[in-house]
Amino acid sequence: GDSVTQMEGPVTLSEEAFLTINCTYTATGYPSLFWYVQYPGEGLQLLLKATKADDKGSNKGFEATYRKETTSFHLEKGSVQVSDSAVYFCALLDSSYKLIFGSGTRLLVRP
Amino acid sequence: DAGVIQSPRHEVTEMGQEVTLRCKPISGHNSLFWYRQTMMRGLELLIYFNNNVPIDDSGMPEDRFSAKMPNASFSTLKIQPSEPRDSAVYFCASGSGGAGETQYFGPGTRLLVL
Numbered sequence: 001g002d003s004v005t006q007m008e009g010p011v012t013l014s015e016e017a018f019l020t021i022n023c024t025y026t027a028t029g030y031p032s033l034f035w036y037v038q039y040p041g042e043g044l045q046l047l048l049k050a051t052k053a054d055d056k057g058s059n060k061g062f063e064a065t066y067r068k069e070t071t072s073f074h075l076e077k078g079s080v081q082v083s084d085s086a087v088y089f090c091a092l093l094d095s096s097y098k099l100i101f102g103s104g105t106r107l108l109v110r111p
Numbered sequence: 112d113a114g115v116i117q118s119p120r121h122e123v124t125e126m127g128q129e130v131t132l133r134c135k136p137i138s139g140h141n142s143l144f145w146y147r148q149t150m151m152r153g154l155e156l157l158i159y160f161n162n163n164v165p166i167d168d169s170g171m172p173e174d175r176f177s178a179k180m181p182n183a184s185f186s187t188l189k190i191q192p193s194e195p196r197d198s199a200v201y202f203c204a205s206g207s208g209g210a211g212e213t214q215y216f217g218p219g220t221r222l223l224v225l
Contacts (some may be wrong), residue, residue: 016208034213043152043202043216045117096167097142099214106182 002094006102009087013104013109021075021105023064023090029094031092033057033066033073034099038087047075048090080109113137113219117203123223129191132220135184138204144214145178145188146202153204160186193224 008021025033032051036044048057053068062077075092090102112169116135136143144159146199148179158168160180168178175194190197200221 032212036216043218044204045216046213049213056225071131093212097161097212098159098167099144 002031002092003084004092004100004102006088006090006105009104009106011105011107013107015082015109016079017109018079019075019077019084019107020106021088021090023073023075023102025071025073025090026090027071027092027094028070029095031094032063034075034091034093035062035064035075036089036091036101038089038104040086041045044089080107082111083107085109100104113179114150115203115205115215117217117220118199119220120218121221121223123225125225126194127192128224129189130193130197130222130224132188132189132203132222133185134203134217135187136203137215138184140205140207140215141183142206142212142214143186144204144206145186146204146216148202148219149198157188173216183195193222195224198222198224 004027005024032104034049035046035047038044048059050057050066056065064073064075083110087104087106091099118133145157149157157170158178163180178188196205199217202219204216206212206214
């Protein structure tokens with residue numbers, strides 16, 4: 001079945017550092033891809049999405065490009081802030097319109 | 112818009128008791144999803160509804176779990192009887208359906224079964 005694999009965390013960075021969180025997927029066809037973020041004690045919030053190959057999703061300085069050739073959707077940000085500390089989930093929407101999530105990557109940004 | 116509303120936010124109960132979690136989706140959304148989040152298993156889809164009809168309940172762990180959606184603005188997830196291994200955060204999400212749809216999550220209900 002469809003699946004999503006994310007890099008293990010936690011990822012610890014200093015403020016203003018460059019962020020990459022790797023995400024690869026296995027799926028039949030070309031599913032829509034998502035990044036969700038979860039702050040402590042809260043539900044998941046959509047961060048960005050891409051619905052077809054070569055699309056780039058972006059929001060709040062975060063970007064991810066849908067790479068069909070490498071089946072990847074890596075999350076990047078040029079300069080992280082302390083307020084970006086959270087858990088980030090990569091997900092795909094399968095052919096039954098169900099979201100399949102990765103295991104999540106915890107990001108900790110130090111001042 | 113108020114977003115997805117869940118109640119209660121926290122629930123502590125004793126093993127064997129019935130637990131009912133409630134969800135009000137975003138108005139106009141026709142898909143509703145129940146998820147469970149634990150450290151061991153991460154995020155699991157339990158069941159989802161489309162136009163108030165259960166479409167896929169393959170993620171419901173066992174017969175102790177049941178879910179209903181009597182109308183477009185309300186859904187319940189019931190656990191009877193509850194067990195300590197049911198302790199988790201339960202999220203409800205809603206969406207407008209279709210390819211590329213975004214699911215909007217509620218704040219979750221943190222359940223502790225003693």
